[in-house]
Amino acid sequence: MCRSIKTLRPPAIPEDATEEEIRAAALQFVRKVSGFRAPAAHNREVFDHAVDVIAAATAELLDGLEVRGRSREATSAVPGGA
Numbered sequence: 001m002c003r004s005i006k007t008l009r010p011p012a013i014p015e016d017a018t019e020e021e022i023r024a025a026a027l028q029f030v031r032k033v034s035g036f037r038a039p040a041a042h043n044r045e046v047f048d049h050a051v052d053v054i055a056a057a058t059a060e061l062l063d064g065l066e067v068r069g070r071s072r073e074a075t076s077a078v079p080g081g082a
Contacts, residue, residue, distance in 0.1 A: 017062055019055075026055035 017025075030050045031037055039047035 017058075019059075022058050022062070023051065023055045026051045026058060029054055 030047060034047065034050075036043070036047070
């Protein structure tokens with residue numbers, strides 16, 4: 001579907017995506033799915049809500065991922081760890 005979507009977190013490197021990166025990815029997803037780069041005024045509320053929900057789900061996903069062979073504590077101890 002979207003080959004140009006930027007990967008926020010390399011799978012083998014424990015690093016956090018910034019809130020800004022997560023929001024940008026959510027916006028990119030909503031734009032792709034809706035077909036609109038910017039919504040009309042009457043769609044702004046639902047468009048923005050979708051971005052908020054997807055950004056929250058993305059943050060939850062990234063926070064819960066574990067890299068195989070690393071414990072949650074080990075990745076948390078690394079500066080910027082996931």
